[in-house]
Amino acid sequence: MVLLQGVLLSALAATGLASPSLDVSGRNSARQAAGYSPKQPPLKTPWTDKVGTDPWPEHPRPQLQRSQWQNLNGVWGYQNASSLDAVQSPPVGQKLGQEVLVPSCLESGLSGIQGVYTLYSWFSNSFKVPDAWKDQQVLLNFDAVDYEATVFINGKKAGFNRGGYYRFTLDVTQYVKVGQQNEVLVFVHDPTDDGDYVIPIGKQTLRPSHIFYTPCSGIWQSVWLEAAPKAHITKLDLDANMDGQVNMTVHTSAVNATQNVVVTVHDNGKVLKTHSGPSNRPFQFNVESPELWSPDSPRLYNVTVKMGSDKVQSYTGFRTIAKGTVDGVVRPILNGEFVFMFGTLDQGYWPDGLYTPPTKEAMVYDLKVLKELGFNMVRKHIKVETELFYQACDELGLLVIQDMPSLRPSQRKTNPDDCSSSPILPDDQQQAEFARQLDVLINQFKSFPSIVTWVIYNEGWGQITDYHPEFELTDRVKQLDPTRLVDSTTGWYDHGAGDFSDNHHYANPQCGTPFYSASSSPYDDTRIGFQGEFGGIGSNVSIEHLWNNQAAIDTINQTYEIDETIDAWNYRSHFLLAELQDQVKRFACSGGVWTQTTDVEGEVNGLMTYDRRIKRVDEDQWKKDIQGLYDAALARSNTTMSAS
Structure with a gap:
């Protein structure tokens, strides 16, 4: 067994580059971009060439904003490291050998690195603390670094964080010099699914294949400074x-x-x-x-x-999500009325940025497409987004089902003695770390009104079945956040925990029905009948809209179903949505998740292609079919509902 080293600290590192000049409003007034250039990704989006060297300028924390802040996104120094031991010798005062765009995934084209097996990395930059901050605490914020980050300021170790999806803040007041340039170094260790590591990774893998994708290492969400009083x-x-x-x-x-x-x-x-x-x-x-x-x-x-003397800006929305019985069927209840939740499986992958959308505009584009078609929900699938994603859902009116990123999914190990195989599951320490990071997920995002459901396990990935930890974890989530529903096991190993009886089945739905397949469990009428995944039908496209990677192209036919034309794809979609509507009318179906928003790498089953340039949907047909689901649900109850 390999354990992550608790001594690792992650740090944003100073670089030998000319230092950016920062103004108090939080925008960079100048950038040194010499040496950086994006790599050509296997596929580009309409936003790829708009990224530039000043990415993600927006304030990244919409529910706790101060007026004094500085954005540190842009071109940083970078170099690969050989092992965990490298953290013991930080390259203080040295110019690193390459330049990288922050935020970005090191494996992406936009990073300028497009690395492979980037397990150990150094990042560096420098910043100036304004004279006006001399009586304030200086807080350094990282919104997401995958996976372990060790931070050094001016050569001194300032902090450590473990977990690739969550923000962390370091009070660096004691390490910085006001009015002068300050060096920040970050050592990152991201094992993904290397060796015996069992950590939350979602769909990431070092060996991409069909439904498992290119990993994301490094500083992939915004980095920024803010000033606050000592008591803040x-x-x-x-x-x-x-x-x-x-x-x-x-x-x-x-x-x-x-x-x-x-x-x-x-x-x-x-x-x-x-x-x-x-x-x-x-x-x-x-x-x-x-x-x-x-x-x-x-x-x-x-x-x-x-x-x-501290003042922060935030926002909220008044709403109540609950579980209740309507006409004898257990339903999700929003503001006292049955809400039929219908959305897409949203992977949050981009061909140019992988985990990091090229721009906020690009990220919101996906959500607007869903809203305009009539979807009222999105299932954020085993990934956690920037807080600006959830703010956009709040503003657009999209319910969010938020997954916990899964532990090592669907991988097996071989016993050398008898050549038998068994799933790779967490040991006690790894399971405890999974539970800790689940707590972090809930605590960071529980104030966004659009989030209505937490998902703990997806399709048994990383789910221990010798006993049933989902019961304890469900209680844990309910204690941290009693205001939301919990889908404890979406698909596969359902032992009765949580608020949902959740079926996965491709391509046809089996939602709240008296029939089910071997990979799911029978409908439990004491919980909400839900179709956690269905659809998944695909249609191949020309090479200019495909992830141009031969291994991915070779697996396209592993898509659940391939329809030879867009017309056939829309016909099959209409058929499957009509089947779901019939189950809403006849049985106890309270919602569903269509797979998926966009193509991803070797999967060609999205409403849109991976580059977002082609919509497969017959929009009029889809709008009618989705409204038909809401109408069928309305006919089963006395509530009011629409697709708007």
Whole structure:
């Protein structure tokens, strides 16, 4: 067994490049881009050539914004490292051999590296702390580094983080020099599925093949600085329900102290409510008659929180998601009414950026396509996105089913004694780390109103079956976030945990029905009947719209079904959606997930091609078929629902 070294620290490193000049507003006023150029990816999107060297300029944390911040995205120094031992000898004051675009996946074309087996890496940059910040705490934020990151500031070890999908913040005040250039070095170790490592990786693999894709290593989400008072707000837990009750916890840097915080809910400059409460403890207050958030009307309200000299901006939406019985069938209930949840399996992969969308515009484009077709939900499949993704879902009115990134999926090991094989599953320490990172997922994202369901296990990947850990993990999630539903096991090994009886079946649905296949479990009428995956039908396209990798092209026929023309693809789609509609009418189907939003590498079963240049959908037909699902669900209850 190989264990990740707990001594590893991840650090953004200083580089010998000319240092970027930063202004207090948070934008880079100049960039040194010499030496960096993107590699030619196997496929480009309409946004590939728009990325430039100033990527992702938006404030990356929409629910806790301060006015004083600086974006550190752009061209950094990079060099490959040979082993874990490299972290013991940080290249302080040295110019690294290559240049890389941050944020990006090292394996992507946009990174300028397009590496393979990038298990160990150094990153470097430098920044200037403005004189105006001299009496403030300087906070260095990494929104996602895959997988272990060790950070050095001016040659001193400043922090460590493990987990490839989540943000972490380092208070680097003691390491920086105000008004001067400061070097930041980051050592990254990303084993993916190398050797005996069993860590949350989703669909990533060092050996891409059909439904498992090119990995993403390194700093793949934004890096940024902010200034805050010594006693400052670190996190907001914010839930607003359909009755107008706001439930809050304002976490602070002084975790063992309590200070007064003032919360103001406002709308277009009009103050709706001001309330005072204690920091680091839950408190509640009410807003009178708020407009509710839903897919039909994604109403959001601004929130300002003050504590001493610290002031942050946030937002919320008033809504309640629950489980209830409607006409004898257990249903998901949004704001007191049955909501039929219908969306796509959304992998969040891009041919030019892999895990990192080329731009925010590109990322939101996918969501707008879904919304315009009539989908009211998206299942974020075993990947976690930038917080700007969830803000976009909040604003557009898309329900989110959020997966926990799975442990090593569908891989087996061979016993050398008898050549038998068994699935690669976590040991006790690895399972404990999976549970810890599940906690981190819930705690970071539980204030986004669009998220309505957490998924723990997908199709048994990394799921221990000698006992049933999903029961304990479900209780754990419910304790951390009692406001949402939990789909404990979507597909395969369902032992009765959680709120959903979730079936996966390709291509035809089996949603809440009295029939099922060997890979799923019988419908359990004490829980919500749900079609967690179906569809998956594909149609091949010309080479200019394919991931131009021969190994991927060779596996295209492994797609669940290949339709020879777009007309045939739309005919089959209509047939399958009509079958799902019939199950809604006859049985106990409360929602479904169509596979998938776009093609990914060797899969050609998306509503759009991987480059987002071709839509396969007959839009009029799809809009009618999706509305037909909502209409059929409405006929089974006394609630009001639409596809808008």
